[in-house]
Amino acid sequence: xxxxxxxxxxxxxxxxxxxxxxxxxxxxxxxxxxxxxxxxxxxxxxxxxxxxxxxxxxxxxxxxxxxxxxxxxxxxxxxxxxxxxxxxxxxxxxxxxxxxxxxxxxxxxxxxxxxxxxxxxxxxxxxxxxxxxxxxxxxxxxxxxxxxxxxxxxxxxxxxxxxxxxxxxxxxxxxxxxxxxxxxxxxxxxxxxxxxxxxxxxxxxxxxxxxxxxxxxxxxxxxxxxxxxxxxxxxxxxxxxxxxxxxxxxxxxxxxxxxxxxxxxxxxxxxxxxxxxxxxxxxxxxxxxxxxxxxxxxxxxxxxxxxxxxxxxxxxxxxxxxxxxxxxxxxxxxxxxxxxxxxxxxxxxxxxxxxxxxxxxxxxx
Amino acid sequence: xxxxxxxxxxxxxxxxxxxxxxxxxxxxxxxxxxxxxxxxxxxxxxxxxxxxxxxxxxxxxxxxxxxxxxxxxxxxxxxxxxxxxxxxxxxxxxxxxxxxxxxxxxxxxxxxxxxxxxxxxxxxxxxxxxxxxxxxxxxxxxxxxxxxxxxxxxxxxxxxxxxxxxxxxxxxxxxxxxxxxxxxxxxxxxxxxxxxxxxxxxxxxxxxxxxxxxxxxxxxxxxxxxxxxxxxxxxxxxxxxxxxxxxxxxxxxxxxxxxxxxxxxxxxxxxxxxxxxxxxxxxxxxxxxxxxxxxxxxxxxxxxxxxxxxxxxxxxxxxxxxxxxxxxxxxxxxxxxxxxxxxxxxxxxxxxxxxxxxxxxxxxx
Numbered sequence: 001x002x003x004x005x006x007x008x009x010x011x012x013x014x015x016x017x018x019x020x021x022x023x024x025x026x027x028x029x030x031x032x033x034x035x036x037x038x039x040x041x042x043x044x045x046x047x048x049x050x051x052x053x054x055x056x057x058x059x060x061x062x063x064x065x066x067x068x069x070x071x072x073x074x075x076x077x078x079x080x081x082x083x084x085x086x087x088x089x090x091x092x093x094x095x096x097x098x099x100x101x102x103x104x105x106x107x108x109x110x111x112x113x114x115x116x117x118x119x120x121x122x123x124x125x126x127x128x129x130x131x132x133x134x135x136x137x138x139x140x141x142x143x144x145x146x147x148x149x150x151x152x153x154x155x156x157x158x159x160x161x162x163x164x165x166x167x168x169x170x171x172x173x174x175x176x177x178x179x180x181x182x183x184x185x186x187x188x189x190x191x192x193x194x195x196x197x198x199x200x201x202x203x204x205x206x207x208x209x210x211x212x213x214x215x216x217x218x219x220x221x222x223x224x225x226x227x228x229x230x231x232x233x234x235x236x237x238x239x240x241x242x243x244x245x246x247x248x249x250x251x252x253x254x255x256x257x258x259x260x261x262x263x264x265x266x267x268x269x270x271x272x273x274x275x276x277x278x279x280x281x282x283x284x285x286x287x288x289x290x291x292x293x294x295x296x297x298x299x300x301x302x303x304x305x306x307x308x309x310x311x312x313x314x315x316x317x318x319x320x321x322x323x324x325x326x327x328x329x330x331x332x333x334x335x336x337x338x339x340x341x342x343x344x345x346x347x348x349x350x351x352x353x354x355x356x357x358x359x360x361x362x363x364x365x
Numbered sequence: 366x367x368x369x370x371x372x373x374x375x376x377x378x379x380x381x382x383x384x385x386x387x388x389x390x391x392x393x394x395x396x397x398x399x400x401x402x403x404x405x406x407x408x409x410x411x412x413x414x415x416x417x418x419x420x421x422x423x424x425x426x427x428x429x430x431x432x433x434x435x436x437x438x439x440x441x442x443x444x445x446x447x448x449x450x451x452x453x454x455x456x457x458x459x460x461x462x463x464x465x466x467x468x469x470x471x472x473x474x475x476x477x478x479x480x481x482x483x484x485x486x487x488x489x490x491x492x493x494x495x496x497x498x499x500x501x502x503x504x505x506x507x508x509x510x511x512x513x514x515x516x517x518x519x520x521x522x523x524x525x526x527x528x529x530x531x532x533x534x535x536x537x538x539x540x541x542x543x544x545x546x547x548x549x550x551x552x553x554x555x556x557x558x559x560x561x562x563x564x565x566x567x568x569x570x571x572x573x574x575x576x577x578x579x580x581x582x583x584x585x586x587x588x589x590x591x592x593x594x595x596x597x598x599x600x601x602x603x604x605x606x607x608x609x610x611x612x613x614x615x616x617x618x619x620x621x622x623x624x625x626x627x628x629x630x631x632x633x634x635x636x637x638x639x640x641x642x643x644x645x646x647x648x649x650x651x652x653x654x655x656x657x658x659x660x661x662x663x664x665x666x667x668x669x670x671x672x673x674x675x676x677x678x679x680x681x682x683x684x685x686x687x688x689x690x691x692x693x694x695x696x697x698x699x700x701x702x703x704x705x706x707x708x709x710x711x712x713x714x715x716x717x718x719x720x721x722x723x724x725x726x727x728x729x730x
Contacts, residue, residue: 006402007394015395015610026611027392029372030380030560032689037371064431064562065584068606072584100583189607195395197429197562197609216581218465219430219437241433242554244562245380246391247612324397 008318009345011354012326013141013299014167015189015196016342018254022194025253026246033243041252042243046229048255051263052192053165053184053202054175059222061229062251063185063199064244067166070185070199072100073220074135074162077203077211078183081105083132086159088119088152092142092329093164097135104216106132115332116301118294119147125155134159138174139167141190142329144290144301144338146172153180160207166190169200170258171270171298171342182207188247191270191298193343194254197247254343266346271297273341273351280355281339289336299340301328305362310334312365313358320364321357373683374710376719377691378506378664379532380554380561381707383619387559390618391611398608406617407608411594413620416628417557418530418549418567419540424587426594427616428550428564429609432531435550435564437465438585439500439527442568442576443548446470448497451524453484453517457507457694458529462500469581471498480697481666483659484512490520499524503539504532506555507694509655509666509703511537518545525572531555534565535623536635536663536707547572553612556635556663558708559619562612619708631711636662638706638716645720646704654701664705666693670727675699677730678723685729686722 010017031038050060063070075097079085085106087097090113098108111127113119119136134156138149146168153161160182168174171191176184182204189196203211203222215221219241227238258266274297278288281302289301304310310327311334317323326338339358341350375382396403407426415425428435440462444450450471452462455478463473474493478484484501499521503514511533518526525547533539536556541549547569554561568576568587580586584606592603623631639662643653646667654666669675675692676699682688691703704723706715 006396006400008396008400010395010397012397012399014607015397018395023392023394027388029388030375030383030554031371031373032375032377032380033561034377035371035373035683035689064434066429066606066609069429069584072582076581096583103579103581103583105581187607189395195609195611196398196607197612214468216441216468216470217437218461218468219434241431242379242552242561244431244560244612246560246615247562247609250611318400324400 007322009321009323009353011339011341011345011350012324013338013340014187014342016193016340016345018195019193019257019344021253021257022250025249028249030246033245038245042229042248045248045252045255048252048259049200049202051259052170052174052255053200055177055202057202057204059208059226060202061225062248063201063220064241065199066196067185067187067199068096070201071097071164073199073201074183074185075101075104075106076215076217076220077222078133078160078162078207079104079106080212082107084109084128084130086111086124086127086131086134088124088136089113090117090119090143090145090147091115091137091140093137093140097164115143116145116289117291118145119152121148121151121155124152131159133162135162137164139165139172139296139298141167141299144296144299145294146296149181150179156180160210167296167299171267171346173267176202188251190340191342192254192258194251195247197244198251270341270346273346274298274300276348276351277339277341277354280351284355284359298342299338301336301338304335304337308362309365310337313361316361316365317357323354323357325354372687374686374688374718376704376706376710376715377689378703378705379552379707381558381705381710383560384558384622384709386618386622387615390614393614395611398610403610407594407613410613410617410620413617413624414565416624417535417539417620418565420542420567422567422569424573424591425567426590427613428566428585429606430564431561432550432552432564433461435566436462436529438564438566439548439550440466440469440471441580441582441585442587443498443525443527443572444469444471445577447472449474449493449495451476451489451492451496451499453489453501454478455482455484455508455510455512456480456502456505458502458505462529480508481510481654482656483510484517486513486516486520489517496524498527500527502529504530504537504661504663506532506664509661509664510659511661514546515544521545525575532661532664536632536711538632541567553616555705556707557619557623559616560612562609563616635706635711638711639663639665641713641716642704642706642719645716649720649724663707664703666701666703669700669702673727674730675702678726681726681730682722688719688722690719
């Protein structure tokens with residue numbers, strides 16, 4: 001079915017729709033990964049990623065995996081058998097971190113929170129006297145909750161601080177250096193407005209110096225990947241694997257678009273869209289899921305009203321309006337919806353459209 | 366530099382140019398990974414991959430990594446600490462297999478061959494009495510050599526047989542089931558005519574039953590990935606990670622194009638282009654690198670003539686003709702060239718163009 005040109009409004013938890021500049025870049029002719037044009041493109045991409053991460057880290061690059069692969073890269077390079085990893089869990093992606101860290105051999109100390117609530121910084125910091133790493137999710141895609149990463153990072157002590165920024169990067173304030181993030185990973189398919197397939201990744205010098213040498217993963221070994229992007233000091237560029245040149249062209253275009261609009265303006269656009277959506281949903285009489293004061297602008301969680309069939313509403317939206325919104329995750333699969341206003345979709349028209357369509361769909365379902 | 370529309374003839378070892386249907390598919394609107402349209406697309410893609418792999422394996426899917434990530438998936442799912450892995454090494458990618466397997470904890474028994482020669486089946490089979498896995502490269506991208514995978518697979522005994530088909534899949538005969546391949550991985554950017562970024566992967570039931578449970582890698586765990594493509598018996602589809610939907614649309618389009626042309630015709634086209642190129646290079650007085658009778662049609666290696674500056678010739682080709690060919694790999698970096706005729710480039714016009722341009726470039730350099 002290669003000719004299906006189905007066009008959707010992607011108002012789920014990701015992927016979001018792409019910026020038009022991204023779509024154009026994906027259709028450019030492929031070039032070789034050793035071509036001077038591509039080398040410049042990769043350098044530009046890494047530089048753009050530094051801006052959206054809020055970092056000066058030399059080791060800032062698009063990993064050739066999706067966001068979940070970025071999570072694996074974060075742990076496989078920092079923990080080995082018996083290393084203590086304190087992990088804050090307030091949703092599905094915190095859960096996943098525990099499983100990924102456990103597979104890397106870590107002694108996982110998990111700090112559970114009720115879903116829909118933000119991370120309790122004091123509890124996380126008190127969980128273990130001397131962890132090798134502390135890990136937390138900035139913007140929980142499963143619950144729509146934003147947590148205070150700065151407070152955690154600024155009080156991390158000797159630990160390396162790992163942060164999941166999948167649903168914040170490019171749309172929300174993110175200051176990796178200022179907040180003390182040592183290892184960060186993200187995805188491209190949310191606020192960056194680029195298809196899924198790459199993981200924007202950053203690692204501080206401090207973390208690099210304390211990394212696992214010869215980690216179990218060759219593909220995700222940051223010791224080798226530094227050379228791939230020319231970030232290994234003094235040694236130039238070395239071949240590691242063939243980079244996904246087309247996806248990187250798309251990411252470069254997305255970053256350029258965001259930086260041309262202005263990162264502050266893009267973040268303001270996300271805040272405005274999120275606030276308008278949340279106000280509109282409440283005006284419709286719906287109840288938001290995430291704790292007030294800790295709601296993500298980029299992704300809103302809302303409770304399915306009693307007696308309403310969640311799946312039927314989503315099906316109606318898809319079939320009548322070509323609109324995708326998300327179900328909940330885990331035990332909230334049928335009881336919440338997740339509505340994203342990310343990337344190019346973070347605007348007033350998207351808010352008005354999804355509110356109107358949701359109202360009709362609830363009535364019809 | 367998102368607007369650079371540099372167009373190249375990609376006659377190196379990959380990426381090759383894409384089929385036009387692929388480029389068109391990459392520019393389609395993004396759709397969600399849970400959209401019924403995408404589910405059908407993923408199913409079509411897996412079915413197309415079964416055809417080019419020559420397999421009925423339910424667990425045949427595009428991994429969300431490049432070819433080197435596929436290599437890692439092959440080993441992390443089959444070997445653990447102390448397991449014996451016999452690895453045939455006749456080029457860079459056999460070398461890489463040893464390193465990847467070692468990181469997975471394997472006791473690696475490597476069987477070295479001179480670069481440019483095919484794998485000696487008897488030596489590989491005699492290397493260890495009871496290996497857990499035997500691994501070999503079908504088409505060595507570093508040397509341009511084709512090895513006899515069928516003989517190895519048909520005599521593998523109790524071992525699981527892992528095969529790298531990065532530079533053969535889609536362009537050369539490949540019969541995973543008939544040849545006894547248990548685990549195969551490949552790339553998209555060679556004979557399939559799709560950009561790099563996915564790894565076509567297949568695993569037999571026999572290998573799945575003897576796989577490592579809870580392997581070190583969560584991202585590449587085939588026990589979880591079976592659910593992702595709906596191949597886990599009776600359990601339906603489960604969420605694992607967000608698939609790279611755009612790249613999968615590209616791969617689907619490439620596979621459909623190849624199957625519409627006819628896999629036999631596509632393979633014949635690759636054979637004809639490779640034979641014509643090799644004959645033409647020899648008529649120019651150049652010497653081929655790979656052993657006669659074991660030369661890949663998709664990728665030809667040729668010795669740089671004495672006194673000729675390899676890099677200067679390649680630069681001339683790029684700057685005057687927008688043609689990319691490859692340098693050699695490893696110790697042959699400066700002494701051989703690698704010329705690919707893959708995917709849409711496997712045709713008479715490409716052969717004539719690259720021969721004429723190379724002649725001019727050697728004179729000019």
